[in-house]
Amino acid sequence: MRRCWLLPEDDVPHVRDVVVRAATAAGLQPVQVGVADSPVAALAHVLDGGDVVLATRPEARTWRLDWRPLAGAALVRGLAVLAGREEDARRVRGEFADAVADLWEDV
Amino acid sequence: MRALDRVRGLLADAGLQAGVVVRDLDDGRSVVLDPARQFPCASLVKVPLALATLLRIHRGDLAADDVVTVGPPATPADTGLGRFRHPARIAVEDLLELAVTISDNVAADALFALTPPAAVDAELRALGVRGVAVRHRLADLTATPALRVERRSATAGEPLRNPRRRSRPRAVRRRPGERRLGPGFRGPADPPVEATTVPEVVARRMRDLLGGNVFGHRLAPDLRTDASRWSSKTGTLLTLRHEAGVVEHADGTTVAVVVLSASTVVATQQPEAEAALGRCARVLHDALLDDLLDGDLS
Numbered sequence: 006m007r008r009c010w011l012l013p014e015d016d017v018p019h020v021r022d023v024v025v026r027a028a029t030a031a032g033l034q035p036v037q038v039g040v041a042d043s044p045v046a047a048l049a050h051v052l053d054g055g056d057v058v059l060a061t062r063p064e065a066r067t068w069r070l071d072w073r074p075l076a077g078a079a080l081v082r083g084l085a086v087l088a089g090r091e092e093d094a095r096r097v098r099g100e101f102a103d104a105v106a107d108l109w110e111d112v
Numbered sequence: 113m114r115a116l117d118r119v120r121g122l123l124a125d126a127g128l129q130a131g132v133v134v135r136d137l138d139d140g141r142s143v144v145l146d147p148a149r150q151f152p153c154a155s156l157v158k159v160p161l162a163l164a165t166l167l168r169i170h171r172g173d174l175a176a177d178d179v180v181t182v183g184p185p186a187t188p189a190d191t192g193l194g195r196f197r198h199p200a201r202i203a204v205e206d207l208l209e210l211a212v213t214i215s216d217n218v219a220a221d222a223l224f225a226l227t228p229p230a231a232v233d234a235e236l237r238a239l240g241v242r243g244v245a246v247r248h249r250l251a252d253l254t255a256t257p258a259l260r261v262e263r264r265s266a267t268a269g270e271p272l273r274n275p276r277r278r279s280r281p282r283a284v285r286r287r288p289g290e291r292r293l294g295p296g297f298r299g300p301a302d303p304p305v306e307a308t309t310v311p312e313v314v315a316r317r318m319r320d321l322l323g324g325n326v327f328g329h330r331l332a333p334d335l336r337t338d339a340s341r342w343s344s345k346t347g348t349l350l351t352l353r354h355e356a357g358v359v360e361h362a363d364g365t366t367v368a369v370v371v372l373s374a375s376t377v378v379a380t381q382q383p384e385a386e387a388a389l390g391r392c393a394r395v396l397h398d399a400l401l402d403d404l405l406d407g408d409l410s
Contacts, residue, residue, distance in 0.1 A: 030362070032337035073402075076363045077339065 008056045009033070010041040015059060020080055024059060027078040115399035119145060119392045123373075126388035128353075130373035134396045137358070137366040143396045151372040153244065154253070154347035156354050157232075158211045158220050160246055162321055164227050164235040165208060166314045174226060176205035182222045189254065192216035212345060213324040217250040224249045239310065253349070319343055322357060329383075331355045331371060334390035335397065344369075351375040353382075353389060365401065369393050 009028060011021060021040070028038045041047035041058070048068060050056040058070075061082075065072035088094035097105055123130050131149040135142035168174045180203075183196050191214045193200060202210070202219070204226065210219035224232075233246040310318075322343035328336065330353065336342035344357020356370040371389055375382060 027339070030337060030339035032339075076361070076365075 006034075006037060008037045008039055008050065008054070010039055010047045010050050010056055010058045012041060012044055012047055012058065012060065015082070016040045020059075020082070023078050023080060024075075027075070030077075113399075115143070115395050116145060119395055122388050122392050122395070126375075126382075126385045127377040128373045128375055128385055128388060130371060130389070130392065132372075132392065132396060133368070133370045134393070134400050135368045136400060137368055138364075141400060143400045145392075145396070149372070151352060151354065151374060152253075152349070153372070154349035154352050154354060155215045155217075155220075155250075156345055156347040156356055156372075157246055157250075158215065159318075159322075159345050159356065160232050160236050160241075160244060161220060161223055161227070162208050162212050163310070163314070163318055164232040165204070165223050166317055167235055167310070168227060169205065170311055170314050174204055176203065178204045180204065180207070180222060180226075182207075183218055185218050187251070187254075189217040189250075190215070193218035193222075208321060209324070212321040214326055215346065217254065221249045221251050319358070325357075330386050331357065331369060331390050331393045333387075334394035335359045335369065351378075353385065355389070355393075359397070367397055367400065369397060 009024070011024060015021060015024075025038055029035075041050065047058040051058050051070060059075070059080075060068070060070075060072070062072050086094045086097045088097065119132070129149070130145065131147055131151065132145040133142060133147055134144075165174065169176045179201050181199050181201050183193050183199055185194055185196070188194055192210045193202075193216050196218075202222075204223070207216075207219040207223050210216035211223060227235075229246045229248055236242075236244055236246065322345060323341065325332075325344050325346065327346040330346055331344065332342050335357075336359075339362040341360045342357055343360075344355050347354035347356075351374050352372075353375065354372045356368075356372075358366060358368050360366050371393055373385075373389060375385055377385065
């Protein structure tokens with residue numbers, strides 16, 4: 006039985022709950038959606054067991070996995086910015102937000 | 113192609129011979145297994161019958177609310193009016209509900225009395241659908257020697273099928289805003305036939321009827337979810353187990369699935385065969401959508 010694995014960082018309501026709802030509507034059993042212990046564990050499930058992992062396209066590229074967008078659910082990750090000076094964090098979140106987002110996309 | 117090999121294995125294990133067509137109704141891509149194989153279509157004939165009746169109602173040849181008196185049947189049938197012991201008065205469009213959603217043979221023959229098989233056949237030709245021949249009423253089909261045999265005996269499943277009604281796997285398309293009836297499918301080498309349009313209101317009614325199918329033991333367990341609507345007609349007779357329908361996913365993806373099969377096993381109840389047919393439909397449906405076909409769709 007194939008399973009869909011979430012990375013630990015996606016074990017948050019605005020990702021996990023959306024995925025569980027979509028999985029239920031698609032007829033998956035509860036056991037078919039799980040949170041992996043770590044990205045490495047998730048990859049092991051995918052490579053060994055033929056499961057799928059919820060990841061971004063850049064992540065899939067890094068891990069050399071085939072990637073397809075999730076149908077019917079728009080998912081986003083939120084990121085917090087931490088900096089030595091709050092002033093710097095504020096600028097990254099503000100003026101540089103678009104540039105940083107582009108950088109992140111290419112990671 | 114792995115998906116097709118897997119399906120062939122599933123079918124062989126279950127003692128089934130099948131023809132399958134799975135087609136994405138948006139881009140026309142399809143996966144097929146033995147599409148040229150012919151089968152008697154059994155109750156699938158109620159689909160063209162319903163379509164012909166709806167077209168005639170649309171044109172004003174028949175009145176939807178015309179009430180007819182039906183039965184009780186001389187020979188009881190499996191469902192609905194076939195089990196009634198008293199005459200019933202039913203409107204024409206309500207006969208459609210019975211014929212399609214509970215596969216009511218008596219209701220179907222009441223509709224055939226209004227639109228004979230040859231006329232239904234002519235409607236299909238006019239729509240450009242080939243590969244499906246409508247020649248007989250349901251009573252003709254069910255009055256075969258095999259059905260006089262005790263149902264539980266070993267010979268109940270002998271392939272003494274009525275060879276006079278044949279159909280090949282075909283994709284039938286009905287979508288809101290999309291008025292065409294899909295091509296009759298005759299083989300990978302033959303191009304699909306463009307058909308004249310089915311009026312939107314007729315297509316919608318047809319989808320509604322098929323969406324009300326109460327028989328969910330064959331392909332439905334593998335295709336129907338909260339996020340995907342499955343509308344279909346099943347056909348079961350002797351060794352034949354068919355189902356033809358359309359799955360509409362929440363994201364708009366629409367796939368026609370047609371499975372026609374004959375069993376080499378002489379048992380009437382075969383839950384594993386039903387499950388195998390559903391599994392095959394799902395495997396090919398997923399292979400089509402996942403585009404895992406290595407560029408070769410047959």
